[in-house]
Amino acid sequence: MLRNFLEPFLICFFGFLSIWLLFDLMDNLTEFTSAHASVKVIAFYYLTQLPQIVLISLPVGLLLALLFSLSSMSRRNEIISMLTAGVSVPRVMLPLILVGVVTSGLLLWLNYELAPHAEAVKKSSLEQIGRGRRQGEVEPVDGYLFRDRLNNRTWFIQRFRPESMQFDGVHIMQQDAEDRIVKKWYAGRAIYDPRTKTWSLLKGIIREFNEAGDIDDAKTINFENDYRVIRDWSETPWRIGSAHEDAQNLTVPELRSYLTYNADFPAVQLAPFRTYAQYRLAVPLQCLVVIFFAGPLAIVFSRRGVIGGVAGAMFLYAGLLLSTYFCLALGKGSRVSPLVAGWAPNAFFFLIGAVLLYFRGSNRELPKLSFRRKRA
Numbered sequence: 082m083l084r085n086f087l088e089p090f091l092i093c094f095f096g097f098l099s100i101w102l103l104f105d106l107m108d109n110l111t112e113f114t115s116a117h118a119s120v121k122v123i124a125f126y127y128l129t130q131l132p133q134i135v136l137i138s139l140p141v142g143l144l145l146a147l148l149f150s151l152s153s154m155s156r157r158n159e160i161i162s163m164l165t166a167g168v169s170v171p172r173v174m175l176p177l178i179l180v181g182v183v184t185s186g187l188l189l190w191l192n193y194e195l196a197p198h199a200e201a202v203k204k205s206s207l208e209q210i211g212r213g214r215r216q217g218e219v220e221p222v223d224g225y226l227f228r229d230r231l232n233n234r235t236w237f238i239q240r241f242r243p244e245s246m247q248f249d250g251v252h253i254m255q256q257d258a259e260d261r262i263v264k265k266w267y268a269g270r271a272i273y274d275p276r277t278k279t280w281s282l283l284k285g286i287i288r289e290f291n292e293a294g295d296i297d298d299a300k301t302i303n304f305e306n307d308y309r310v311i312r313d314w315s316e317t318p319w320r321i322g323s324a325h326e327d328a329q330n331l332t333v334p335e336l337r338s339y340l341t342y343n344a345d346f347p348a349v350q351l352a353p354f355r356t357y358a359q360y361r362l363a364v365p366l367q368c369l370v371v372i373f374f375a376g377p378l379a380i381v382f383s384r385r386g387v388i389g390g391v392a393g394a395m396f397l398y399a400g401l402l403l404s405t406y407f408c409l410a411l412g413k414g415s416r417v418s419p420l421v422a423g424w425a426p427n428a429f430f431f432l433i434g435a436v437l438l439y440f441r442g443s444n445r446e447l448p449k450l451s452f453r454r455k456r457a
Contacts (some may be wrong), residue, residue: 090142090150090180093142094147098135105130107330114205117192129199132196132199136365139226139368143184144398149194151379151380153378155209160173180385181369184369188364191334191365192365197361199310221240221241222322226238228324233256235253236316236318237253238252245318246318247271247273248318250269251269262294267285279311281309282311284308286302287301287302287303320338328353329355329357331354331357332377336361352413352414359412361428362421362423363423367405367427372432375434404426409423
């Protein structure tokens, strides 16, 4: 079974990768040639995009290979021979189910961190190549504002680079429970130490305010030629920089961190992040779902049944994709719960596959829809 399945699967999978690479290369060839990009730079760009395209191509490759291999074995009466020898349909499909488990695990690993970043860096990588800059060099962010609602602190940062531990031109304002300003920090530079989880403020001044809102000169600290270490701030550079990130570009750990640190945001604002946190874990299981509903449809006992089985499997896969994106949109809009948005399509089509497998395993005809009116 595996020998008959793996060959068409590898052909379909790598065929999809080759087609994608060819079309994408033709689209970006002008930018690559005008920027005089080297082969190494181009190869690095496509290497960063590989996890995303594997996530899309693998379920399709599984579907086509499954339909081809099982329908071919059905036409050659190999499936009938197995069933006649006493092997059940679930046992015949067991190797393919194991392939679905392995491929789902692979996609889960890719979709956990690698694939979400692929789409995020695609546009920036093309811009860097077009400008002749080294890939991985992140553009600085100017005039950034961050509000820490848990600690009532507001950060204004003149300039910083994402994923950097250093901020330039920092103005931090501390407020009390009644939103009155109690303290301000001004620093030419703020550096975060991830080992000690402390902030070092360089070349700045600290001002405290009384209950009337006036500056308390007696408590003003000037450290123009020195620095101050802050040990009780929970903010991190990633938390500050990700406050305005798009949910679809965040990994699973980043989504969980975002939801933890921004739990006080409105439910509508957090809905896309909660939905994508479920979506990242649910989408890889489409490989296993495809095996369950396409396998029984591909096991047929007549030439006419092959055509109907292939058409039915393609129809169900199209329905799986449409329902996945539809539920994702509902979840992002806070119309349904994130759990339903992420897992409902897989659960529904897995149930369809289990019913089809039951009918095929019990040697019953698969359910058919009939639009003819019965005569009295």
